[in-house]
Amino acid sequence: MASLSDFSASSLEGEQVQLCQYAGNVVLIVNTASKCGFTPQYKGLQELYRDYSGKGFTVLGFPCNQFLAQEPADEAEISRFCASTYKVTFPMFAKIEVNGPHAHPLYNWLKTAAPGIAGTTAVKWNFTKFLIDRQGKPVVRYAPTMAPSNIAPTIERLLR
Structure with a gap:
């Protein structure tokens, strides 16, 4: 069975990132968008990252424009928006598609x-979250409505 370490993705800066660099960490993967009703979740995601990154946890953000074109920006604009509006310091990646043939x-x-x-397998909306354990295996999928703060107890359990 595959693990997170088997994949790579392009960063917002266009660099290829081997996700094996997160091996041994608990990882929360989120498809994001800057013009969505759930966009304020960036704040909660950053708080999780701030609170747990020193303990072996990270958030990986993947902008996606597949849901009502709510991420129309290019990578440079996404980077500026995340940094200036939500002070995001967790890794963000280039825009991707999460459903369909691409x-x-x-x-x-x-x-x-x-x-x-x-x-169901399709991602239903922006800010769907996947929590990955230290072995690189998905543990749970969270709906977009799940506030990041409500995920903290499961993160803490996986970090033990």
Whole structure:
């Protein structure tokens, strides 16, 4: 079975990032958008990152424009928006697709490994979250409505 370490993605700056660099960490992967009703979750995601990054946790943000075109910006603008509006310091990646024939391989794996309600695989909206354990395996998928702060107890358990 695959693990997070088997994948790579382009950073907002265009550099290829091997996700094996997060091996041994608890990782929260989130598809993001800057013009979504859930966009304020960036604040909560940054708080999780601030509180737990020193303990072996990280957040990985993947902008996506597939849901009502709520991420129309280019990578440079996304970077500026995240830094200036929400003071994001966790790793952000280049825009990707999470569904359909051009979905990023990481998301194809996540959707299969951690299906949604009633076994559905498609990502339903921006700010769907996948929590990955220290072994690089998906533990749970969270709906976009799940506030980042409500994930903290599970992060703490996985960090022990």
